[in-house]
Structures are given as C-alpha cells and as structure tokens.
Amino acid sequence: MKFKTQKIAYWFFASALLLLVLQIVYGFIMGFAHMGYDGLHNIIPFNTARAVHTNLLLVWLLLGFMGSAYFIIPEEAERELAWPKLAYVQLISFLLVGVTAVVCYHMNIWEGRKFLEIPRPLDWLVVGNILLFLANIGWTIWNGKRFTTTSIVLYMGLLCAALLYLPGMIDFDNQTLDSFYRWWVVHLWVEGVWELIMGGILCFLLIKLTGVDREVVEKWLYIIVGLTFISGILGTGHHYYYIGVPHYWLIVGGIFSALEPLAFLGMAMYALAMAKKGGRKHPNKTALTWTLGCAIMAFVGAGFLGIAHTIPQVNMWTHGTLVTAMHGHLAFWGAYAMIVFAMIAYAMPLMTGRKLWDTNASTYGFWLSNIGMVAMTGAFAVAGISQVVLERRTGIDFMEVQKEIEPHFFGLVLAAGLFTIGILLFILNFIRYGRPTDEALNSDPADT
Amino acid sequence: MLSKSQARAFFLGGTGVFSLAFLGLTYDSHxxxxxxxxxxxxxxxxxxxxxxxxxxxxxxxxxxxxxxxxxxxxxxxxxxxxxxxxxxxxxxxxxxxxxxxxxxxxxxxxxxxxxxxxxxxxxxxNVDLNGFPAKPPLGRVAAPIVTTGKSDVPQPELFKTICIACHSVGGVGGIVGPALDQVGTRIEREPMKDWIRDPQKIKPGTPMPQIPMTPEQLDEIVDYLQGLSNNQ
CATH class of the missing domain: 1.10.760.10 (Cytochrome c-like domain)
Incomplete structure (x- = not known):
C-alpha cells in the first residue's frame, strides 16, 4: 500500500464478504426447496429467495469492484483518493439501498423482472450512488500524476456499467421489448463491460504479481477486451433467439456467441503466459493462485459452458431449464467472484501489514470453494440435462420431472456445503488479518 | 509484432463497428x-x-x-x-x-x-417465438395402460380440462390422484356424486379439491366414469 486512502477498500471487501454469506444462505433455502423441503415457503417463498440470491450477488460483486477500484486507482494515479469521506458515505448508502431492496422482496414489493427486481425508487438511488463513486475515482485519475491503460480500462468498464443500467429502467407494455432491453443491462454487463472491469483488475494484479513489463501486459489487455466486445456485443443475440424478435438473431447470436469463449480463452492464456514469463517471485502465492484460477475458471464456466448451450439448436431445448443455472453458477464464480477474491487476497497483506497469505485457511479456502463450485455445477448439469430429456424431449409433465430430479439437488446441497466451508475459511483468514493500518504503508515485498 | 497503439485501435475500432451493427439490428427488430x-x-x-x-x-x-x-x-x-x-x-x-x-x-x-x-x-x-417451445420429438414414456380408456359416452369437456390434471384415464393424465380407469367398479353412482360434490365432507383432510360445477356437468362426469368400467 502506497497511499493512506487505499485502506477504504477494506470496508468494501468486508461488506462484500458479509453479503456473500447471506447470498449463500438464500441459496441453501432454494436448494432445499428443490428437494421438496419447502418449510419456509410462507415466510420466504421461492421467488423471494431467488431475487435475494441473485441481487445480493450483484451487490457484493459491485462492492468488490468498487473496493478494488479504490485500492487500484490511487496507486495507478499516484495520489491519494480525491474525497475519502465521500467513499464512506457512498459505501453506507449503497449498503442501505441493498438492504432495503432485500427487505422489500420479503414484502412482495419489486419490479418482477429477472435480475432487475429492485423497486423503481431504489433504481434512482443506485444511479446516484454509482455517480458519486465514478466522480470520486474519476477526479482522482484526472488529477493524478499519471494515466495508465489499466486505470482507464477499469474506469471505462465502471462508467459503461452505470450507463447501461439505464435501458433497464424504460417501461414497455410489450413483453418482447421489455425482455429485449432487460438484456441490454444484464448481458452487456456480464458479458461486456464487466469483463473490462475484470480485465482491468486482472491486468493490475498481473503487473504487480509477475513483474512483467507494464507495456506488454497492457497491450494484451487491449486485445483481450477488444475480443470481448467484438464477440460479446452481437453475442447479446443468444438471449434473443426465442423472445419474439426476428429470426436473424439466431444466426447473429449463434455465430458471435461461438466467438465469446475466444475472449475468455485469450484471457486464460494471457494470464498463464504472463505468470510464466514474469521473473519476479512475489511471495503472495495465494493472490497469484486466485488470479490464475480466475482466468481459467472464467474460461471453463463462462466460455466453455456458455457455448455449450448458446448454440441455437441446443438452446431450443435447454432454454429456460436448469442447464442455465449450471452455466450461471460457474460463470459468475469464475469470472467475477474469483477476481474479487484475488484482489482481496492481494490487498489484505498490504493494507494490514500482516503476511497471512500462505496459511492453511487460505490454501484450503481456495481449493474447497473451487472443488465445491465445480461439484455444484456438475449437480446442476445432471439435473438440467435430465430435465431437458424428460420434459422437453419426451414431454413428461414439469412437476413429474421435478420429482425425478430431486436427488440431484441433494448432491447440489452437499457440494454447496463444501463450497461454503471454503468460503468460511477464506473469511476466517480475512478476519485474522485484522484492520488496515497506516503502519502498513510501503510494505509491498515486491517493491523492496 | 503488434504495438500498443495498434492494439488500442483494434479495441476501439472493433467495439465501434460491432456497436453500430448491434444498434442497426436493434432498429430493424423494433x-x-x-x-x-x-x-x-x-x-x-x-x-x-x-x-x-x-x-x-x-x-x-x-x-x-x-x-x-x-x-x-x-x-x-x-x-x-x-x-x-x-x-x-x-x-x-x-x-x-x-x-x-x-x-x-x-x-x-x-x-x-x-x-x-x-x-x-x-x-x-400467440407471439411468434421462432419455434419455441418445440414439441417433444420423442414419444412419451407412457404409464402402463390398464384400459383402452374408452367409455360409453365421450369424455366431458370439464374432465378434459380439469380432472385430467391430477387423474389419468387410459394412461393419459396426471399422477397426483389415482387413475380412474376402474373407479366405476368400486364406487356406485350416488356415492360418487356425493364425493365429487364435497370431498371434504366424505373424507375430511382429503387432498381432492371441490371443483365447482353444475348438476348437469356432474351427471356428465359420473356417466363418463361409470361408462369406463363397461369397456374393460
């Protein structure tokens, strides 16, 4: 840590991990409901659990991205954050909006559109909050001592994410158009501008951890994010196959989604190549493990499992089944959750001055959470494929099929247990680091 | 080898071209x-x-x-x-x-x-969804068919739309309630009517719901179910 205001990231990371735990709790509620144990139905019906589960994911990932930006931007711009107090105000207000939304979901108050369930007045608060955040880091970059590609890519990603939130707030009477613009937010976030954010953070970590020349790392960053946008923008078409828009989306979406894994494959090869090329042996191996793990799992979850069901001929049968949940879990984990974890693992020793990166808790945390998530993906895959064959291909009634696949949810819950242990170990290690302190300034072993 | 400014041009150019293509297709879809x-x-x-x-x-x-x-x-x-x-x-x-x-x-x-x-x-x-949801291409793996499913009278409309959701006849229908192929051999006309009119009165706590229907509709259903057992 080189600047005092980088410590702000700690509170964003701590809040993110707290919300992640809550997200997992709601995930278990749904897992048990799928097994037939829906005892909580009257208090927390499935649609509430589902909205809380997905929205908490978005909120904690955004908190993780913001925390990462508050850590990265001062270091890249070589100056303190412009308005540190504003960052705390922004954190607290963002959390309040998130908590209010979660409470609303328990009272049947929402907009009822997948992933964008939060009630309209709260939408505006989110927009205002993000503007505060962007102003703060934007002003820091603008008045910084240097402009770096890493900070510009990260900033552009965050700015576009804010802009793309707006189409989701337009009302349409036509369900088809409603869905069409909902994907402008959801798809262009997670398969577009969020990858800029991920790329920016990944780039920062690779520069710091491997010691490869900044110019080389950043050049390839441009290529990777270029591939992401070339494939990802028209790749939005894979959400447009069957919602009532023209047939050409099957061709456009099919071709460009087939290219989407290339961006992720590029990212994985890039991260591995840089790690191999780098002469520096940074002692924080855990951070490097999470960084490389992120690049690889993003390819497997988002790239490979993505194309496995965006081929139009396959999607005709898998669209709207648990196969989507299979892809969704590993994609979000690999691409976005793991990059936040990598950033936390990298930043914590620097903010607190303690070197707890190679403890048992951090090692087992990595492996158990990853093995657990892969096993969960497997359980979803078996349940999803069975559902496709029985319901979609054979025509057996939905509810009958759901009874058939209940055992796979037992497998899912077991795997989720393993995953949760991994996450708790990571959090245990996080707690053992203690609070950030100014004494940790200039403590990066790579700088000495 | 590619320079950094070329890499940046690739990123900006690619993003620009494909964003425009996307906006064009959006306009056409509208x-x-x-x-x-x-x-x-x-x-x-x-x-x-x-x-x-x-x-x-x-x-x-x-x-x-x-x-x-x-x-x-x-x-x-x-x-x-x-x-x-x-x-x-x-x-x-x-x-x-x-x-x-x-x-x-x-x-x-x-x-x-x-x-x-x-x-x-x-x-x-009625929206044209480019063929979704597709009809299942494989045959249904049928429940064992115990009867021909034929009755003296045709299946009443109410039975086709409501009862069939839970009960099956001739291997077709739901599995929540029992199959009704041979129900006429077990239950006579009048008790059957009493049961359908108010299941809770006959057997408190039964999962069978009370389906609102006219006396004529009730007669039709009972005729149909009784008629089934004549065609075993």
Missing amino acids: KQVPKQTNEDKLTEQVIRGKKIWEKNNCMGCHTLFGEGAYYAPELTKVVERRGKDWMRLFLKDPQAMFPGERKMTDYDFSDEQIEDVIAFFEWCG
Whole structure:
C-alpha cells in the first residue's frame, strides 16, 4: 500500500464478504426447496429467495469492484483518493439501498423482472450512488500524476456499467421489448463491460504479481477486451433467439456467441503466459493462485459452458431449464467472484501489514470453494440435462420431472456445503488479518 | 509484432463497428416486433395482466418465453396446454389443485385479475417465438395402460380440462390422484356424486379439491366414469 486512502477498500471487501454469506444462505433455502423441503415457503417463498440470491450477488460483486477500484486507482494515479469521506458515505448508502431492496422482496414489493427486481425508487438511488463513486475515482485519475491503460480500462468498464443500467429502467407494455432491453443491462454487463472491469483488475494484479513489463501486459489487455466486445456485443443475440424478435438473431447470436469463449480463452492464456514469463517471485502465492484460477475458471464456466448451450439448436431445448443455472453458477464464480477474491487476497497483506497469505485457511479456502463450485455445477448439469430429456424431449409433465430430479439437488446441497466451508475459511483468514493500518504503508515485498 | 497503439485501435475500432451493427439490428427488430408479437392485440387487459405478472415477481419461479426461474412450469403456452377453465380454478386456490406438491403462493386474485392474467398469457402464447417451445420429438414414456380408456359416452369437456390434471384415464393424465380407469367398479353412482360434490365432507383432510360445477356437468362426469368400467 502506497497511499493512506487505499485502506477504504477494506470496508468494501468486508461488506462484500458479509453479503456473500447471506447470498449463500438464500441459496441453501432454494436448494432445499428443490428437494421438496419447502418449510419456509410462507415466510420466504421461492421467488423471494431467488431475487435475494441473485441481487445480493450483484451487490457484493459491485462492492468488490468498487473496493478494488479504490485500492487500484490511487496507486495507478499516484495520489491519494480525491474525497475519502465521500467513499464512506457512498459505501453506507449503497449498503442501505441493498438492504432495503432485500427487505422489500420479503414484502412482495419489486419490479418482477429477472435480475432487475429492485423497486423503481431504489433504481434512482443506485444511479446516484454509482455517480458519486465514478466522480470520486474519476477526479482522482484526472488529477493524478499519471494515466495508465489499466486505470482507464477499469474506469471505462465502471462508467459503461452505470450507463447501461439505464435501458433497464424504460417501461414497455410489450413483453418482447421489455425482455429485449432487460438484456441490454444484464448481458452487456456480464458479458461486456464487466469483463473490462475484470480485465482491468486482472491486468493490475498481473503487473504487480509477475513483474512483467507494464507495456506488454497492457497491450494484451487491449486485445483481450477488444475480443470481448467484438464477440460479446452481437453475442447479446443468444438471449434473443426465442423472445419474439426476428429470426436473424439466431444466426447473429449463434455465430458471435461461438466467438465469446475466444475472449475468455485469450484471457486464460494471457494470464498463464504472463505468470510464466514474469521473473519476479512475489511471495503472495495465494493472490497469484486466485488470479490464475480466475482466468481459467472464467474460461471453463463462462466460455466453455456458455457455448455449450448458446448454440441455437441446443438452446431450443435447454432454454429456460436448469442447464442455465449450471452455466450461471460457474460463470459468475469464475469470472467475477474469483477476481474479487484475488484482489482481496492481494490487498489484505498490504493494507494490514500482516503476511497471512500462505496459511492453511487460505490454501484450503481456495481449493474447497473451487472443488465445491465445480461439484455444484456438475449437480446442476445432471439435473438440467435430465430435465431437458424428460420434459422437453419426451414431454413428461414439469412437476413429474421435478420429482425425478430431486436427488440431484441433494448432491447440489452437499457440494454447496463444501463450497461454503471454503468460503468460511477464506473469511476466517480475512478476519485474522485484522484492520488496515497506516503502519502498513510501503510494505509491498515486491517493491523492496 | 503488434504495438500498443495498434492494439488500442483494434479495441476501439472493433467495439465501434460491432456497436453500430448491434444498434442497426436493434432498429430493424423494433420495426418487426409489432407484427411478430401481434401488437394490435395488446389490449388494456393484457397490459393489466402483465403488470400483475411483474408486481408479484412470477418470474421468480416460472419462466415465460423461457426466461425466469426454474422452480415452476414454463407458461408461454399455458392457455393452450391447460385451458382457461383450469387456469381460473387454479389461480383461485393454487395449492388445492396440487395438494401436497410444490407450493405456489396464493395471491388472493379477484376474478377480474385472473381474467387479466389469462389474457396476458393468451397474448404471449400467440407471439411468434421462432419455434419455441418445440414439441417433444420423442414419444412419451407412457404409464402402463390398464384400459383402452374408452367409455360409453365421450369424455366431458370439464374432465378434459380439469380432472385430467391430477387423474389419468387410459394412461393419459396426471399422477397426483389415482387413475380412474376402474373407479366405476368400486364406487356406485350416488356415492360418487356425493364425493365429487364435497370431498371434504366424505373424507375430511382429503387432498381432492371441490371443483365447482353444475348438476348437469356432474351427471356428465359420473356417466363418463361409470361408462369406463363397461369397456374393460
């Protein structure tokens, strides 16, 4: 840590991990409901659990991205954050909006559109909050001592994410158009501008951890994010196959989604190549493990499992089944959750001055959470494929099929247990680091 | 080898070109959507139905156009599949129709709201979705067929739309309640009528719901069920 205001990231990371735990709790509620144990139905019906589960994911990932930006931007711009107090105000207000939304979901108050369930007045608060955040880091970059590609890519990603939130707030009477613009937010976030954010953070970590020349790392960053946008923008078409828009989306979406894994494959090869090329042996191996793990799992979850069901001929049968949940879990984990974890693992020793990166808790945390998530993906895959064959291909009634696949949810819950242990170990290690302190300034072993 | 400024040009150029292509296709889709979705049939009632769909986050369990959650059935073609009568009954008291099964929240809809929701689903069912949902290409693995399913009288409309959701005849129908192929050999006309009129009175706590019907409809159903056992 080189600047005092980088410590702000700690509170964003701590809040993110707290919300992640809550997200997992709601995930278990749904897992048990799928097994037939829906005892909580009257208090927390499935649609509430589902909205809380997905929205908490978005909120904690955004908190993780913001925390990462508050850590990265001062270091890249070589100056303190412009308005540190504003960052705390922004954190607290963002959390309040998130908590209010979660409470609303328990009272049947929402907009009822997948992933964008939060009630309209709260939408505006989110927009205002993000503007505060962007102003703060934007002003820091603008008045910084240097402009770096890493900070510009990260900033552009965050700015576009804010802009793309707006189409989701337009009302349409036509369900088809409603869905069409909902994907402008959801798809262009997670398969577009969020990858800029991920790329920016990944780039920062690779520069710091491997010691490869900044110019080389950043050049390839441009290529990777270029591939992401070339494939990802028209790749939005894979959400447009069957919602009532023209047939050409099957061709456009099919071709460009087939290219989407290339961006992720590029990212994985890039991260591995840089790690191999780098002469520096940074002692924080855990951070490097999470960084490389992120690049690889993003390819497997988002790239490979993505194309496995965006081929139009396959999607005709898998669209709207648990196969989507299979892809969704590993994609979000690999691409976005793991990059936040990598950033936390990298930043914590620097903010607190303690070197707890190679403890048992951090090692087992990595492996158990990853093995657990892969096993969960497997359980979803078996349940999803069975559902496709029985319901979609054979025509057996939905509810009958759901009874058939209940055992796979037992497998899912077991795997989720393993995953949760991994996450708790990571959090245990996080707690053992203690609070950030100014004494940790200039403590990066790579700088000495 | 590629320089950094070339890499940046690749990024900016690629993003620019494909964003424009995307906006162009969006413009064209906008022109075609009214025809493809029958926007002329998008009545006030359909819009009210859509509002109810959103207000209760139905997408949090169901899918529509294949989008939503995977806890409850896909509803794009639900009107075609179940019929409006069945839906009216179901939406009045969702748990009564699938007793002891996965639960749907009872939203206490008024009759008017139920008609709005049905109108919304009917509109959705007529949107041209490029072939989704596809008809199952493989044959159904049938439950063992115990009878021919033939009766002296044709299957009444009410039986086709309501009863069949839980009961089967000739291996076709639901599995929540018992198969009814041979019910006529076990239960005579009058007790059968009493049972259907008010199941709770005969056997308190039974999962069988009370289905509202006219005396004529009741006669039709009983005729049909009794007629089944003559054709074993």
